[in-house]
Amino acid sequence: MKPLFSVEPIVALYILANMACNILIQQYIYRQIWENENNSSYNENKNSSNCYQNHSSHTKQQVIQENASRYFMYMNLVQLVPSLITTLILGGFSDCYGRKLFVLLPSIGALINSLADLAVAYFSWSIYVLFVPAALTACFGGLPALFGGAFAYVADVSTRKQKNMRMALLDMIVGVMGGVGALSSGYFLKAAGFNWPFLTITLINLVNIIYIIFFFKESVEVSRGEENQKLFSDNCKEILSRVLIIFATSDFRKRVQIGLLLLAIATFSIAEFGSLGLYTLYELNTPLCWNEVLIGAGSAAELCIFLLSFCGVAVFSYHFRDIFIVFIGTLSFAGGMIMAIFATTTLLMFLVRLVSLFAFMPFPVLRSMLSKLVLPCDQGALFAIIACLQTISSAISTIIFNNVYAATVEQFAGFGFLLAACLCIIPVGILCVLSWWKSQEQENSRLLIEDDSI
Template sequence: MKRLYFIEPIVAIYAFASFMVYPLVQQYVYRRLWQEITNSSYPQSDDSSRCAANSSNHTNQQEEVQKAASLFSMYSDLSSMIPSLIMTLLLVAYSDQRGRKITIIMPLIGSLIYTLSFLAVSFFELNLYLLIAASFVSALFGGIGTMLGGCFSYVADLCVDDKQKTLRMAVVDMMIGLLAGVASISTGYFLHASGFNWPFFTSALFQVVNLLYAIFILEETRVIDKSETMACCRALKKLACSIYNLFAEGSRGKKWVLLLLIVIFSSLSFVNTGGLSIITLYELNKPLCWSEILIGYGSAVSTSIFITSFVGLYLFSLCLPNIAIVFIGLLSIVISTLMTAFAKTTLMMFLVRIPAMFAIMPFPVLRSMMSKVVSKSEQGALFACVAFMENLSSNVSSAVFSRIYADTVAWCPGFVFLLAAGLCLIPISLLGILRCFHPLDPNDTQALLSEDGTEASQDPPVA
């Protein structure tokens, strides 16, 4: 059977299956905690936004459930953080010796275990805290950052043209948004009609199909001679040396540019992931009190920003430099998070998605900028470092924002979004420093590589 070099189907199915689960996780935990804390069934509603009677007792119970749900989310994130970070480095190190598919297949197995665990807890009504153990076990196979890092490395192996690389990475991001939006809408109605079990089961089936495609149909991009392979520990040591050489060797300009780009990327990931991790709890809280139908629509509108960001990236790249595109994306995140902090009605909560339409643009652009700063022989070490920092910032931000939300939900539920907007000043400031000292025009990129003693790429640069 002829194998294919298309990574997009894996990303598409993964996004669809994952976003059948992600909007349900906090809702399921929230309902179970509601039953345990209030000793009453969760209040059902139609497809409108309607809060129960605003009694003092009800308000106190809702705040207590909100706090417990956010703390549960924090414990889950912390339990998966360390194994996920370790496995990211191990898998990426091993991928340089055995190919990129291992960084894709292993996280898919972990995701399947996670979904099946939710299905078991939901179907048999097991102890809720078994889900924290499931998060730890699934993280032993790597996380979403590992899988996406493997996918972007796969794309980097296939593309020799810089513009093609940027656009194909943006296509991968767009596929996430397109299929995640479809899944989010269907999940709301699915949950409303049949409860939690069937969506979890359907997601598991899609993940099984995805795993079979990755194992038997996807072709490997790095075919390594077996005589050149080495033990995993040796490969990890070699990777550590390669990452060290990224910053220890080469010109001073290259080191500072690369360091600034990684810090900008990590801080942006911290802010974006932290804010998104609280959205569902915020929508369940008063005065919004959204139903599962509205949460599904909200998630779908949110994921549509992947599509609008791709269109924006394509158009802006025709006339603007990369740094300007990243800056537009940052402003998009700041405005949308500020509006979210003060959103008190359903209409306003939907409208906050409009200024967020370019929020994803910075990520593929920054990946492409980092990829162009280093030579082709350093791509594996670079993406390992980026995947590690992305995993670290995402896990830490989810835990930190969950803890802050638990402490501030009683007096200011929108405080976490004000904090996220304020933290955006960090990548904005660093981007300004990068623009002043290293504009990173095409000629500057070639100069950095030439100073390092590496032949500059002759591929056409990205505008």
Template sequence: MRRLYFVEPIVAIYAFAIFLVFPLVQQYVYRRLWQELTNSSYPVSDNSRCTPTNGSNHSNQHAEVQRAASLFSLYSDLFSSIPSLTVTLVLVSYSDQCGRKITIVLPLVGSLVYILAFLAVSFFELNLYLLIVASFVSSLFGGVGTMLGGCFAYIADMCEDGKQKMMRMAGVDMVIGLLSGVASISTGYFLRAAGFNWPFFTAALFQLANLLYTIFILAESRVVESPAEGVSCGMAMQKLVKGVQQIFVGGSHNRNCLLGLLITIFSVYTFADMGGLSMITLYELNEPLCWSGILIGYGSALSTTVFLTSFAGVSLLSRCLPDVVIVLIGMLSLCSGLVFVAFAKTTLMMFLARIPMMLAVMPFPVMRSMMSKVISKSNQGVLFACVAFLESLSTNIGIAVFSSIYATTVAWYPGFNFLLAASLCIIPMMMLGLVNLFREDDSEETEPLLSGAQNISSDDLPVA
């Protein structure tokens, strides 16, 4: 059978399956906690209005369930973060020796285990906290950071040109947005028509198909030079440490400072982005919005269009603007959108709040490409292992921090989380101004990174 060199279908199916389940996770937990804490059935409505019994007791119930749901998210994240981070760092860096496919296969197995566990809890109405155990077990196989780290390293193997690399990485983000948007719209209707069980079962089937494609159809991008040697765990760790040493201390002072600065900016922005937006579903379920599953699906779908608009933004702006300016525009987009969300009190305002964030994903592919340009081909796996590790770490810490803050502030001002995240965006924006200080005028690698893509012809662009 002829094998293919495309990871985009894997990312697409993975995004569809995850975003078919992800909006349901918080809703399912929220409904179960509502039943347990209030001893009453969850009020289901097809519109965005709260139930007629809008008394103080009803508001107190909402606040209590909101706090419990955010703390549940915190515990789930804490129990899964450490194993996932460790696996991401070791596995993606080790892919320089053993190939990239293992970094994709194992997270797909973990995701399948988690979805099947969720299906079991929902179908048999098992203890809700078994989901935390399932989250921990699935994290032993890695997580989304592991898979995306492997996919980006795979793309780096296949692309020689820096512009092509950036566009293909942006294309991966676009695929995530396109398929996750379709899944998010489907979720609300799926939930109303069939309950929670069928969406979980459907997502499990998609992940199984994804796993089979990866194992039997996807070609390996990195040929293992000495497969017969056998690498022990100790040797793998030694190679990891050596690889990290090479990418951080193997270059000139300016290059090392530039790389460290880019990684710091990337991590802080990820913390503000993922942490700030992690509570948006709970915010929509809370008063005064009180969104239904249908509206949450539409809201999630509208949010995921940011991947499409960000891809278009990277495609157009990279022709006339430096990479640093593109990143700055994306950060300003996120910051303004978060401020808008913090003051949105009606359904229309909440939908309109997505518009300022239409370019918020641009910094991620551009900065990955910027970091990849200053690292040798042989160390791409180690680089993306470190990037995926720090991205997962920033995401997990961000969700944990903002979950606890939301639980504390939801009673007096639910929008505080979004204002805090918007304020944190100022830090990486200020740090971007330092990038040009470490420019190496005599380097062929860092010149394109800072000057943009003005001199790259259209022949260098990848085929969509």
């Protein structure tokens, strides 16, 4: 069969399966913890939830929330560190060995993960067994590796005019398929329980692997000579040296600006990733007491924000400077977090997503601002730094926000959202400094021109 130059189906199938699997396994773990604490089966009722109303039962509910929060934190930590290392290795060597391995390994990892979830649900094994396949799956790269390979592949096979279009298309696929996966998972769970959804996800991952092996055409000519064999070890030194060159070859002004923008990305990533990780637990808790369908719908609405944010970047870029676009996105996110603190009804929780309409806009714009500060030959090293920084920030946010939520869930369950809103002060302050700096540079340039003309 003729191979195809198309990575979009791989991303679509991976995101569909990955998002549905994440939503389902969170609810499965939560129910298992609930059953262990209560020594009874989880009560599924279409008209009511498993939230408690009296004081003693409410206290038990908070214990379940704390245990689930800590479990998710440890699970994310087990996955993030190996995933970071594997992504860096695959990113450095894909130029020599091709992009196919870059997207195949994460897909194999996803298959292993879904098989493990199916086995645990079917045989009713302990949820702590899931730590082993989680660590093994992370060694295959996971979502960061898949995104890195997909964007690199698009850059290989696209002309200069096509690159923006196809990269924007990948972002749209992530939002649409993620929303479909999140929304369908709730209905599928209610109709068939956990086993059939996990089996379906496993089959989707298997189809994805078959497509990559038999239909996906390599974009890089892979040489089997001795020169490329040596590059496998040499690339590690080259990546590290290029990271240092970015700062060494820049003047003081650019080094400060790069450092400030990287700090802005790191703090905003901690706030965004940390708060989003609390949504499912917060929605399962009183007074919302959401069921699986509402959780899926909420996650789908959240991923629609991702799409609308990129549409906002496209529109606002014609009218505003980059800094003001980041301002709008940061304020939109902070407003949504403040509203989430007071979201005690289903309507208000969905309105949180409406207020957060442009919450994802800062990420692409901050990357663009950084890209403009370095030389074209240093772009790869720059985005490697950004990828590592966001992965580390995600790990830090998991530790901070899950521990904060576990400690405050009984007294003030919305404190994590308040913390996220407060963290936005740092990137806003950085943007104010950079905006003032930019105005000062323009003023100095104008004065120099006037002096020269006299």
